[in-house]
Structures are given as structure tokens and as C-alpha cells.
Amino acid sequence: MAATADQRFPEPGLELVVSGWAVSSPFGLGRAGFAEGLRSGRRAVAPVDPALWPVPYAEAGLIPGFDIREVLGRKGTRSMDRVTGIAVATVGMLLADYGRSLAADPEATGLVLGTSGSVQSIMDFTRDALTGEKPYLVDPAAFPNTVMNCPTGQSAIRHCLKGPNVTVSGGAATALLALQYAARLLRGGHATALLAGAAEEFSVQRARLERAAEHGGDEPEPLGEGAALFLLEQGAAARAAGREVLATVLGSRFRAFQDPDRAGAALERCVVDLLAGAGVLADDVALVVPGGSPGLLGKQEDAALAGVAGVRRFVRPLLGDATAASAAFQLAAVLAEREDRPELADRLALVTAVDRDGTVGATLLRLN
Known part of the structure; x- marks a missing residue:
């Protein structure tokens, strides 16, 4: 079109x-x-x-x-x-x-x-x-x-x-x-x-x-x-149209990894590039919703986010492994958290994902 x-x-x-x-x-x-x-x-x-x-x-x-x-x-x-x-x-x-x-x-x-x-x-x-x-x-x-x-x-x-x-x-x-x-x-x-x-x-x-x-x-x-x-x-x-702006999408980054031991490094690169592209610092992030995979991939994700500030919220233990819908639930959790916490207005939220088939990703939002 x-x-x-x-x-x-x-x-x-x-x-x-x-x-x-x-x-x-x-x-x-x-x-x-x-x-x-x-x-x-x-x-x-x-x-x-x-x-x-x-x-x-x-x-x-x-x-x-x-x-x-x-x-x-x-x-x-x-x-x-x-x-x-x-x-x-x-x-x-x-x-x-x-x-x-x-x-x-x-x-x-x-x-x-x-x-x-x-x-x-x-x-x-x-x-x-x-x-x-x-x-x-x-x-x-x-x-x-x-x-x-x-x-x-x-x-x-x-x-x-x-x-x-x-x-x-x-x-x-x-x-x-x-x-x-x-x-x-x-x-x-x-x-x-x-x-x-x-x-x-x-x-x-x-x-x-x-x-x-x-x-x-x-x-x-x-x-x-x-x-x-x-x-x-x-x-x-x-x-x-009279619709409330809930969040502004500041950007996303994705990378691939072959060795599970390198998943954390790939995700960390995504996060660093994403924050730099948005002109913000890791200390500016108020809310982080990781994928929360168990085992090695979860540890890799935790290590990649070690330098990022913000309260952690996990939805996977409550809902199970939703595979394709996993990050969708994480994004929804960000908006639900914003409704509960007015102090998050104009603050940053970071959503990350690590997939066992070799993809990592991160999305940054500014909450309104």
C-alpha cells in the first residue's frame, strides 16, 4: 500500500x-x-x-x-x-x-x-x-x-x-x-x-x-x-482519536547466538545498543520484565541484565511456558504494572527474551 x-x-x-x-x-x-x-x-x-x-x-x-x-x-x-x-x-x-x-x-x-x-x-x-x-x-x-x-x-x-x-x-x-x-x-x-x-x-x-x-x-x-x-x-x-497513550516504543534490538553460553553476551549487546540508540542510561530503567527461562538460558539472561537498574517482574512462573506468546505476556505485564503504579509515568521499561533456538531480543518502552 x-x-x-x-x-x-x-x-x-x-x-x-x-x-x-x-x-x-x-x-x-x-x-x-x-x-x-x-x-x-x-x-x-x-x-x-x-x-x-x-x-x-x-x-x-x-x-x-x-x-x-x-x-x-x-x-x-x-x-x-x-x-x-x-x-x-x-x-x-x-x-x-x-x-x-x-x-x-x-x-x-x-x-x-x-x-x-x-x-x-x-x-x-x-x-x-x-x-x-x-x-x-x-x-x-x-x-x-x-x-x-x-x-x-x-x-x-x-x-x-x-x-x-x-x-x-x-x-x-x-x-x-x-x-x-x-x-x-x-x-x-x-x-x-x-x-x-x-x-x-x-x-x-x-x-x-x-x-x-x-x-x-x-x-x-x-x-x-x-x-x-x-x-x-x-x-x-x-x-x-481520544485514545490514551499508554507507552511509547523507543526501539528493539535482536541478535543470534549459536552456543548457549554466548546467549548472555548477545543479549547484553542488544541492550547496550538499544539504550544507546534511545539516548538513555541503564540506571534510567525503572522496570525490567525478562523472559525468565529456567537453567542456563535464564542464567545467561540474568547476567546480561546485571548492569540494568529497575524492578524485576516475572510472568513465566505464573503462566507456564507460553512459547510464541511469552514476550506478549511480558509486554502486557508492563502495561498492567503501569496501571497499578502511577509513579511509573514517564519511566522506562525493558522487555527481554532468550529463545533456545538461538534468538535474543530486547524492546524498550517509555511509559505514559
Whole structure:
């Protein structure tokens, strides 16, 4: 989408802000339950019913009672898988709370969603092709679920978002990558507003694969699920529409590592470059929300952040390993903390992520 002559799209260098958010988490659907759960320190990971979830885990962080048809209705949900339902529901909550004025220009509003897709859908479809009487006698309605961008596309179709539609995947750093991608689209003049965030599902096949994966010798954590979406737009546009500026995005940095022993050095370089680019000092940071991985990667992250000031907040022990949605929950925790602590106004918050597949990332926000 090219910028029009009247320059309605943001120009490079303009202030990009978060002016809304929505979350579906093991604390329930909505911001209030999420904020209350964090405030109380309540652990939302709970025993799973083995009759419903025959998985090699005793506990998981499930969205309580989440049923796609009960939340979204029967129309258009017959073949919808869990991650798509979670994404569609969360996008709907965000638009219901903040997006009325966006409906006037749907072609300028888009979605950047981070997700790993649905391994359950992929493996179920493959199984049907291998075990059916004929390989092509599969349910064609189930095929779209096997494509990673299905949650993003279905969310846009259901909620009439006609702007850029992008799917991003990057493990624990997924939401930070999605936010950075959305910022680039806005600065490039491809939209006036973007919903950016990430979603993850709990499933039998994901649980089995995660249990068998390499965890550096550590016992696998309970898995979590959910989504968090953020409304990203130009500050002037948010204020003109009467939306409160919750935070200003000052930037993000990402690096790769091959040896887990080098993860900390890679993340530290990200943080140093990020703070320098924003013209601030490590002592200026008031709030830090790390990924909080267990074992070696967690120790590497702690070492990388040793020189950064600020109160630490951890959400992973409360919600489980949400994989693609991990950093989305961390960003949501920053906004929830700001609501609880007025003294954080005009202070800096840092969110970091370390993924076992070799990606580190950091995002810096100025809270309003």
C-alpha cells in the first residue's frame, strides 16, 4: 500500500505508541483478570484433566474454560483450531475496547501476529492423509489450519482488517519481533494503525513434542497458552482519536547466538545498543520484565541484565511456558504494572527474551 498524497500515513522518525491492549491468558479472558492475577502473584498453572488432555504433563496454564464456539459463536468456527480461536477472540476484544474509530478506514488498519501455528492441526491432517482409505480423502476445511498464517488471516477476515496482514515466528522472542515489524510498516507508510502481538495454543501434540525436545538437561516446564495484542499507531493519531497513550516504543534490538553460553553476551549487546540508540542510561530503567527461562538460558539472561537498574517482574512462573506468546505476556505485564503504579509515568521499561533456538531480543518502552 503506497502512501497517499495527503500524507495520512506516519513518516519515518515519528512517535509510535501503544494505545490499547487485550489479553487472553491462563488468568482468563481480558485485561482485568490478567492484571489481578499478576498483582496477587497467583499461579495460574493447574492440574490438567488427563481424560481431556492425554499429555505427558501433570500441569498446564490453560485459558479457563475456553471453548471456541462459546466465545465466538457457531458461525464460521466449525473447523477453527484452538490457536486461531484464541487469536480471533483476542483481536475482537482489542477492537471492541479501542477500535471503533479504526472501522472508518479498515484498509489502513492491519495485523502483525506472531505465532508458531498449530502443530496439532498439522499432525492431525497428516495422520488423516496417511491412515485414510485414500490420501486425498481428507477434510478440505481442515487444511487452512495447517498453514502458519491461518490465525492472522482468519482474525483479519472476521474483524474486517484490510491493511497489512503479516505472520511472524521467532520462539520466545516472537511478540518483540512482531512489534518491531509493525513499527517498520508504520514508519514505511503502509498503514495508520496496526494490531501487533502473539498467540499460542496448548495441545496434545505440542505437549508431546515439547516434552521430547532438548531442554539443556533441565526438566521441561509446564506449558501455557494465550495471546496478547497491542494497538500500535502514531502518537498524534491516537490523541486525535481520544485514545490514551499508554507507552511509547523507543526501539528493539535482536541478535543470534549459536552456543548457549554466548546467549548472555548477545543479549547484553542488544541492550547496550538499544539504550544507546534511545539516548538513555541503564540506571534510567525503572522496570525490567525478562523472559525468565529456567537453567542456563535464564542464567545467561540474568547476567546480561546485571548492569540494568529497575524492578524485576516475572510472568513465566505464573503462566507456564507460553512459547510464541511469552514476550506478549511480558509486554502486557508492563502495561498492567503501569496501571497499578502511577509513579511509573514517564519511566522506562525493558522487555527481554532468550529463545533456545538461538534468538535474543530486547524492546524498550517509555511509559505514559
